[in-house]
Amino acid sequence: MGNKIITISREFGSGGRTVGKLAAEMLGIPCYDQELIAKIAEESGLAEEYVQERGEYMPTSSWIANAFSIRGSGFVVGEDQIWSSQCKVIMELAAKGPCVFVGRCADHILKDEHDLLRVFIHAPMAKRAERIVREYGESDVAVEKRLIDKDKRRKAYYELYTDMEWGVANNYDISMDSSVIGTQKCAEIIVDLYKSDLPVCYHGETK
Amino acid sequence: MGNKIITISREFGSGGRTVGKLAAEMLGIPCYDQELIAKIAEESGLAEEYVQERGEYMPTSSWIANAFSIRGSGFVVGEDQIWSSQCKVIMELAAKGPCVFVGRCADHILKDEHDLLRVFIHAPMAKRAERIVREYGESDVAVEKRLIDKDKRRKAYYELYTDMEWGVANNYDISMDSSVIGTQKCAEIIVDLYKSDLPVCYHGETK
Numbered sequence A, B: 001m002g003n004k005i006i007t008i009s010r011e012f013g014s015g016g017r018t019v020g021k022l023a024a025e026m027l028g029i030p031c032y033d034q035e036l037i038a039k040i041a042e043e044s045g046l047a048e049e050y051v052q053e054r055g056e057y058m059p060t061s062s063w064i065a066n067a068f069s070i071r072g073s074g075f076v077v078g079e080d081q082i083w084s085s086q087c088k089v090i091m092e093l094a095a096k097g098p099c100v101f102v103g104r105c106a107d108h109i110l111k112d113e114h115d116l117l118r119v120f121i122h123a124p125m126a127k128r129a130e131r132i133v134r135e136y137g138e139s140d141v142a143v144e145k146r147l148i149d150k151d152k153r154r155k156a157y158y159e160l161y162t163d164m165e166w167g168v169a170n171n172y173d174i175s176m177d178s179s180v181i182g183t184q185k186c187a188e189i190i191v192d193l194y195k196s197d198l199p200v201c202y203h204g205e206t207k
Helices: A016-027 A034-044 A048-054 A061-069 A077-097 A126-137 A140-162 A184-197 B014-027 B034-042 B048-052 B060-067 B081-095 B123-135 B140-162 B183-195
Strands: A004-010 A099-102 A115-122 A175-176 B006-011 B101-102 B116-120 B174-177
Touching: A004 A016, A016 A099, A016 A184, A034 A048, A034 A077, A034 B048, A048 A077, A077 A099, A077 B140, A115 A184, A126 A140, A175 A184, A184 B183, B006 B014, B006 B183, B014 B101, B014 B116, B014 B183, B034 B048, B034 B081, B048 B081, B081 B101, B116 B183, B123 B140, B174 B183
Parallel strands: A004 A099, A004 A115, A115 A175, B006 B101, B006 B116, B116 B174
Antiparallel strands: A175 B174
């Protein structure tokens, strides 16, 4: 039997990372988020910046055009190399014990091996833009444009690798709007559920 | 300012009605579900059985073919007649005070007037079929077939009248898988959120 693991899928700017970190702190278990990048980079031998961008987002069309134009130069690295490193790193960390994963399709990667509580954190576009402006001081216009682009590419990446539809409630055990419920309360609900006597779940099916 | 209202959208067989009733009981507020049918029937002058079926589901293709073949006989009643009666009844009940609505697009109908906590209750097909067999003693095969049909027609009805996508997490403040979390726990989480100091929400936007 696998470990009891929380996976947080999240819309860009929704505060899903904060929710994951808060829940992990309350439960006294590790939360893997940025740490994953370094580990996947090490495993794959690729640069961290490259893994950060390409391990969760589909490339832009200009990136693809550029990549194709220089194919054969050794620059184009197969997506599958990052994906297989990502799977290996996530499975090794999950095998160590209960933990929280933020993003990187961990819900899909771990579905056969561990008892998952699958969470999706979302928020309306305007609230996510507000949050990014408040926390990182970016301009409204640039943020909205970037959000649309990020949403589109993250959705495409997720759907390519998991064969599941992004953002559909049925893919998760619980989905919450962080702009209404608040990141602290989202984390408290997750912790409460984690500690509750819920049925063990593999594949998103109750066994 | 409107009332604080809980709207429960639910997949057929997910136990969403039970969740709504439990939450309403705990909060000591009314839960409108089957009562709505009688009121809409009274308001529209149509039979309850007809309102029950047509106020939440798109008709089957054979029903449409049949209806078109006898159009002009006075038998075909415009969908809009049920819809406008439904809107009127739901808005009148909502104006009376805090309450819970189960289904019937109440989330959409009330979005401009009241402070909503919008809930979606779902469960995997197999779990919903199990629940229906357990509670109503129907056969597995018949249930799965009926679920697929009900899902398809409820989704089509909702999307036609609300211009929103059915089952997408972003349309709700919280979505829960009742087969994992359990109807009792779902209700407790809703009650806890309802009592919490959440921001007032109109249009699904936080104001």
